[in-house]
């Protein structure tokens with residue numbers, strides 16, 4: 001049999017330092033790059049054998065169920081549905097034809113990989129989400145479709161083996177690093193191939209991560225753990241939830257910003273991990289009825305007809321909203337939520353410190369200053385034998401000036417106590433305690449977190465000291481001129 005090779009699949013065998021124009025591993029197109037990763041993972045030696053293998057999987061094992069990926073393709077178009085031999089024959093004819101450059105429509109540069117050569121028609125039948133041929137103004141120069149090279153089109157044929165099915169949507173992980181590549185290859189593609197070899201694969205691999213935000217954090221944590229990235233550079237993580245199915249065509253993109261990845265690397269280290277997982281678990285959204293979070297077992301409990309059942313995290317972590325994750329991704333502060341947890345139980349203070357440094361850009365000088373002030377406040381409380389008197393004005397501060405007033409009163413009392421060192425130096429007060437452009441309640445919340453930490457250390461329960469509810473201050477709509485009044 002004539003053996004056909006694809007120009008761009010020889011990267012691993014190529015001598016170093018001799019890149020070819022056709023040799024593009026990462027095109028930047030998530031669909032094409034994932035198809036390439038699937039091809040690289042398959043054991044078959046030639047491209048032709050690989051095409052035969054996936055065609056058999058799609059036709060025989062999956063009974064042609066690749067509709068959400070390819071619309072009206074040689075496998076999914078109406079007249080071949082439930083006719084496996086026609087699906088197989090038409091698909092092999094089409095993709096082998098591409099290899100031999102049959103039915104090309106033009107010559108030029110591929111729109112995806114920019115290689116120069118023979119071009120073919122890309123449409124929703126061979127490339128998800130690529131638009132409609134009915135509207136010629138959708139494409140450059142009113143072309144009838146997207147014009148791309150045979151290499152890109154063949155890679156795309158392998159895409160279904162690199163996807164996860166989440167309800168009505170398909171999840172795609174964008175390959176942006178060797179870590180991302182290896183994670184997805186091992187956890188999704190090899191899992192798929194293993195199921196196929198065991199005869200238990202009946203379609204695109206299913207996942208219960210319907211919630212894109214939660215999925216981002218899961219893959220980031222998996223990547224950090226698998227490759228021990230705790231002290232490595234941050235990795236960009238992007239997920240696509242899409243469907244190319246009929247008129248339901250849709251895509252949503254989820255992106256994990258670098259500062260959040262840096263924060264995760266730290267809080268997933270062994271010394272903070274258990275406390276961080278507690279914070280995350282406690283903040284799944286269950287609504288008020290029928291569910292409660294049990295502090296002892298640290299599990300969610302479902303209450304039905306007075307019977308309590310402990311829920312397995314797998315049952316909800318992919319579907320229930322997580323308020324901590326949502327706020328981290330939307331840029332809203334989680335400091336107030338950490339403060340509440342600190343008041344109720346002992347929690348490692350470095351979660352808040354890492355968050356303030358990596359995500360909120362709080363300077364180390366400010367963190368050190370607030371910690372030092374909290375030491376002085378606790379020492380004053382101990383001296384007076386009264387914690388409530390000093391804690392209440394800080395907890396009760398609903399406005400910037402109330403917090404400032406409380407701190408200035410403490411500074412005065414500290415001076416009257418005859419302490420040698422000032423409570424806070426004026427330069428520190430202006431530059432670090434309430435710096436320009438920062439929300440005053442971050443200072444309040446972090447000060448309270450430090451105070452609660454020390455009270456727990458002294459075995460004084462913060463919620464016994466005071467029953468004042470700390471006001472949650474809305475970030476939205478805050479007038480920047482209110483800072484530093």
Ligand SMILES: [Zn+2]
Pocket residue numbers: 110111112113114115148149150151152153
């Ligand atoms: Zn191309």
